[in-house]
Amino acid sequence: MIVVQQKPLDRIRQMIADYDRILILGCGTCATVSFAGGEKDVQALASILHMADKTRAGRKQFMEHTVKRQCEWEFLDEIEPMAKEVDTILSLGCGIGVQAIAERFPDVPVLPGLDTSFMGMPQEQGMWSEMCAACGNCILDLTAGICPIARCSKSLLNGPCGGSHDGKCEVSPDLPCAWQLIIERLTKLGRLHELEELMPPKDWSTSAAGGVRRIVRSDLRITSQDATPEGHERN
Amino acid sequence: MAIAALKRFATEYGHDDAGEPQTGAKRAEKIAIIGSGAAGLTAAHDLAKMGYGVTAFEREAAPGGALRAFIPEYRLPGEVLQRDIERIVALGVEIKTNNELGKDFTLSELKKGGYSAVVLALGLPLSRGLNIAGVELDGVLLALPFLREAKLGGGKTISGKRVIVIGGGNVAVDVARSAVRLGAGEVHMTCLEARHEMPAFAWEIETALEEGVRLHCSKGPKSILSKDTKVAGLECMEVKAVFDEEGRFNPTFYEEKVSGIDGDVVIIAIGQAVDLSFLRDTAIKLDRRGQLVFDRDTLATSEEGIFACGEVISGPGTAVGAMASGRQAALAVDCYLRGEQMAAPQPDDRMDVGELLATTTSEIKRLEKQEMPTLPLEERLGNFDQIELGYAEILAVKEAQRCLRCGAGAEYLEDKCSVCLTCVRICPYGAPIVTRAGSIDIRADQCQSCGICIGECPARAITFRRREDNQIGERIEAAVTEASLSGAEPVVIGLCCSYGAFATSAFTKFFRDNYKPGIRIVKIPCVIKIDTSHLLKVFELGADGVFVVGCIEEDCPYQMSTFWAERRVAAVKKNLDEIGLGGDRLEMYTLSNPTVQKLDEIVTEVTTQVRRLAPSPMRNRRGEA
Numbered sequence: 001m002i003v004v005q006q007k008p009l010d011r012i013r014q015m016i017a018d019y020d021r022i023l024i025l026g027c028g029t030c031a032t033v034s035f036a037g038g039e040k041d042v043q044a045l046a047s048i049l050h051m052a053d054k055t056r057a058g059r060k061q062f063m064e065h066t067v068k069r070q071c072e073w074e075f076l077d078e079i080e081p082m083a084k085e086v087d088t089i090l091s092l093g094c095g096i097g098v099q100a101i102a103e104r105f106p107d108v109p110v111l112p113g114l115d116t117s118f119m120g121m122p123q124e125q126g127m128w129s130e131m132c133a134a135c136g137n138c139i140l141d142l143t144a145g146i147c148p149i150a151r152c153s154k155s156l157l158n159g160p161c162g163g164s165h166d167g168k169c170e171v172s173p174d175l176p177c178a179w180q181l182i183i184e185r186l187t188k189l190g191r192l193h194e195l196e197e198l199m200p201p202k203d204w205s206t207s208a209a210g211g212v213r214r215i216v217r218s219d220l221r222i223t224s225q226d227a228t229p230e231g232h233e234r235n
Numbered sequence: 236m237a238i239a240a241l242k243r244f245a246t247e248y249g250h251d252d253a254g255e256p257q258t259g260a261k262r263a264e265k266i267a268i269i270g271s272g273a274a275g276l277t278a279a280h281d282l283a284k285m286g287y288g289v290t291a292f293e294r295e296a297a298p299g300g301a302l303r304a305f306i307p308e309y310r311l312p313g314e315v316l317q318r319d320i321e322r323i324v325a326l327g328v329e330i331k332t333n334n335e336l337g338k339d340f341t342l343s344e345l346k347k348g349g350y351s352a353v354v355l356a357l358g359l360p361l362s363r364g365l366n367i368a369g370v371e372l373d374g375v376l377l378a379l380p381f382l383r384e385a386k387l388g389g390g391k392t393i394s395g396k397r398v399i400v401i402g403g404g405n406v407a408v409d410v411a412r413s414a415v416r417l418g419a420g421e422v423h424m425t426c427l428e429a430r431h432e433m434p435a436f437a438w439e440i441e442t443a444l445e446e447g448v449r450l451h452c453s454k455g456p457k458s459i460l461s462k463d464t465k466v467a468g469l470e471c472m473e474v475k476a477v478f479d480e481e482g483r484f485n486p487t488f489y490e491e492k493v494s495g496i497d498g499d500v501v502i503i504a505i506g507q508a509v510d511l512s513f514l515r516d517t518a519i520k521l522d523r524r525g526q527l528v529f530d531r532d533t534l535a536t537s538e539e540g541i542f543a544c545g546e547v548i549s550g551p552g553t554a555v556g557a558m559a560s561g562r563q564a565a566l567a568v569d570c571y572l573r574g575e576q577m578a579a580p581q582p583d584d585r586m587d588v589g590e591l592l593a594t595t596t597s598e599i600k601r602l603e604k605q606e607m608p609t610l611p612l613e614e615r616l617g618n619f620d621q622i623e624l625g626y627a628e629i630l631a632v633k634e635a636q637r638c639l640r641c642g643a644g645a646e647y648l649e650d651k652c653s654v655c656l657t658c659v660r661i662c663p664y665g666a667p668i669v670t671r672a673g674s675i676d677i678r679a680d681q682c683q684s685c686g687i688c689i690g691e692c693p694a695r696a697i698t699f700r701r702r703e704d705n706q707i708g709e710r711i712e713a714a715v716t717e718a719s720l721s722g723a724e725p726v727v728i729g730l731c732c733s734y735g736a737f738a739t740s741a742f743t744k745f746f747r748d749n750y751k752p753g754i755r756i757v758k759i760p761c762v763i764k765i766d767t768s769h770l771l772k773v774f775e776l777g778a779d780g781v782f783v784v785g786c787i788e789e790d791c792p793y794q795m796s797t798f799w800a801e802r803r804v805a806a807v808k809k810n811l812d813e814i815g816l817g818g819d820r821l822e823m824y825t826l827s828n829p830t831v832q833k834l835d836e837i838v839t840e841v842t843t844q845v846r847r848l849a850p851s852p853m854r855n856r857r858g859e860a
Contacts, residue, residue, distance in 0.1 A: 009813050009814070010813075028651075028653050028694060029653060032653040032655060032693045032694050033653055033655040033693070035693050038653065038693030038694045038695070039651070039693070039694055039695040040692065040693045040694070040695055040767075040768065041693060043695075043768050044767055044768060044771060044810075047768070047771035047772065047774075047775050048771065048810050048813075048814060050775060051771075051774060051775055051811075051814055051816055051853060052813075052814035052815070052816075054852050054853050055814060055815050055816055055852050057852070066694075124660075125657065125660045125661060
């Protein structure tokens with residue numbers, strides 16, 4: 001899942017300062033699961049912003065709505081009537097949702113109520129960890145199912161480094177050293193010898209570093225556009 | 236749960252508020268009820284409420300049937316019965332006492348008298364006797380006349396005498412326990428059944444033993460022993476089996492195994508009967524054994540417009556069973572008079588609430604049963620004072636708190652759910668589980684209705700099954716509106732637990748709506764059900780201050796109620812600080828059951844604290860738009 005969190009309230013108040021009629025739009029998938037953009041969060045933020053506005057004798061109006069996923073055109077269709085009525089949409093979705101709204105409703109300013117943090121999972125109720133950096137070329141088969149790209153502070157391919165102490169990363173005493181975890185797990189699996197082979201430098205062209213990414217699959221597309229080369233495509 | 240004790244409490248404490256009895260639109264038809272016992276009175280009550288003119292004919296000098304004449308005073312005080320009868324009379328039911336069917340009037344006279352339907356609720360007023368040697372002796376009594384005399388007076392004294400009761404049913408126990416109270420020297424009970432087979436309620440037998448009754452099980456009466464013309468004891472045979480191989484009552488004995496019990500009085504309590512021979516001359520059919528022929532669903536006899544209910548058709552049972560039968564008869568009469576078919580009894584398609592799993596019970600707080608206060612053993616002899624004294628208010632509310640609200644808890648709305656698994660992770664009882672299809676099942680039979688998951692669900696995909704529990708927001712809104720209308724400043728709303736001592740009348744009466752201007756207390760079935768949106772809403776609606784008051788953890792039936800309530804209050808306090816409204820406007824308290832009246836001090840404290848802040852800008856005041 002994509003893990004998000006709400007922006008500081010002051011920042012949100014700053015963003016909406018110029019607008020009177022505001023649609024607070026929740027997202028029923030990742031943002032809900034992140035406890036930042038579900039129906040409950042939309043309701044609470046609307047209450048808080050309404051009160052904050054009133055304390056300064058403002059007259060802002062807040063509308064509340066939550067769609068299943070902001071990152072799908074079809075799910076955005078239902079807000080079209082509301083979009084026409086408001087001065088801005090404050091999205092409680094991830095950055096994808098914000099941009100989908102901007103593209104779907106070109107005439108309506110859209111504001112991000114959340115910061116998109118990372119791809120990860122809840123380790124426990126109320127605690128999320130980054131697990132994947134979307135490098136576009138997965139090596140988890142070589143690292144015992146533990147990603148050194150996302151979970152090693154240096155994204156080392158042949159770790160650990162000298163900053164690993166008692167299983168923790170020098171960056172933070174709370175942060176486990178990913179390479180320590182990899183070694184422990186490979187030992188348990190009886191495959192530690194696999195590390196004797198050095199990993200060559202990674203081709204980062206499939207990652208964000210390689211530029212904007214897009215996947216096109218002609219086997220799935222149903223529009224008869226000009227064939228685009230399969231696989232990763234760079235704009 | 237002590238349901239009977241709670242029902243009794245409800246009738247004792249709720250009586251003042253029950254209001255005037257109401258009846259439906261008047262109907263032209265008149266109905267005669269023969270007999271004013273539990274069945275007859277219930278039929279009369281129901282029919283009167285439907286609007287019919289009802290007359291009950293009672294052969295005795297006062298109404299009440301077995302409830303009045305036979306059920307001992309220590310179990311059912313006359314004044315309680317009298318109060319119920321008065322309420323039935325207040326519905327317009329006329330009770331004609333000293334009026335016996337077959338003697339003072341006939342069925343055809345009733346018909347001529349304009350009665351459109353007749354309900355026979357004759358009960359089983361006769362005691363069955365025994366056909367053994369010695370039953371004619373001086374000192375041999377029958378159960379019902381004995382109970383009647385014990386209750387209404389007129390019997391011979393048994394003080395100091397040794398009493399032997401024959402029978403193992405509830406009536407036999409009543410007889411034995413009445414004999415104890417009348418001062419019998421010894422009271423013995425003999426019955427055919429082994430202890431575990433006895434038809435009397437186990438708790439009745441236990442109490443009889445506590446009161447000194449001696450039990451002789453698996454004994455069949457052979458003869459009543461005599462000295463001169465008086466009873467000297469009972470000769471018994473050992474019972475081989477009470478029931479035959481097909482489960483029918485067919486006792487067999489070891490004739491040679493004979494024993495004796497010395498005694499001065501023998502009371503036969505082996506069953507009850509009714510003499511219906513006076514119906515032989517009417518069109519009402521009796522079967523070979525002299526019992527009424529009737530339809531099990533409509534309770535109609537073979538004669539048009541004549542119905543029967545209660546023990547006369549069911550055989551001996553409980554007063555509640557007789558009342559249920561009376562209720563069925565009232566429905567049947569109504570259908571008959573309207574020319575409608577009596578609806579066939581609907582198959583009960585309600586789902587059973589499943590068993591609580593061990594994994595659930597291990598997490599449920601164990602609240603001990605509130606024992607019914609009873610008259611001490613030594614104070615029971617020589618009088619017929621009621622033994623069960625009834626719950627005091629605090630005991631009743633504590634007992635009611637033990638209800639697990641099976642099946643009334645959280646309801647899952649699949650189409651809103653984002654399957655975040657929060658409910659699965661936070662439920663203290665493990666009620667929600669992940670299904671194989673990848674959705675959530677909040678198992679109704681394991682759910683304790685605390686509402687933690689409802690407050691925490693980010694998708695608002697869980698609601699309460701009970702409508703009232705979902706209306707907390709509306710009640711808060713109404714309270715703010717009312718408090719604002721009073722014009723008083725500041726407007727302070729208390730969100731307060733409604734369980735335990737908070738439910739007692741002393742608390743409720745003190746903190747009712749006119750308690751203090753500008754202050755309103757909203758009762759919430761445990762503060763665990765208050766979520767952050769409720770708290771934000773109160774301030775958004777314009778309250779100047781809010782306080783949340785729950786029970787201390789030890790008094791609360793739920794797990795973690797204080798934890799969740801405090802966490803939510805803290806979150807909203809932070810929000811209020813962030814927007815400059817002031818977190819000091821919101822406070823949380825817990826009170827133990829004996830200290831709930833301290834709420835008064837809390838109100839003063841919060842009000843004083845809120846007065847120091849500016850009035851809430853959220854509320855429109857006089858002179859504002």
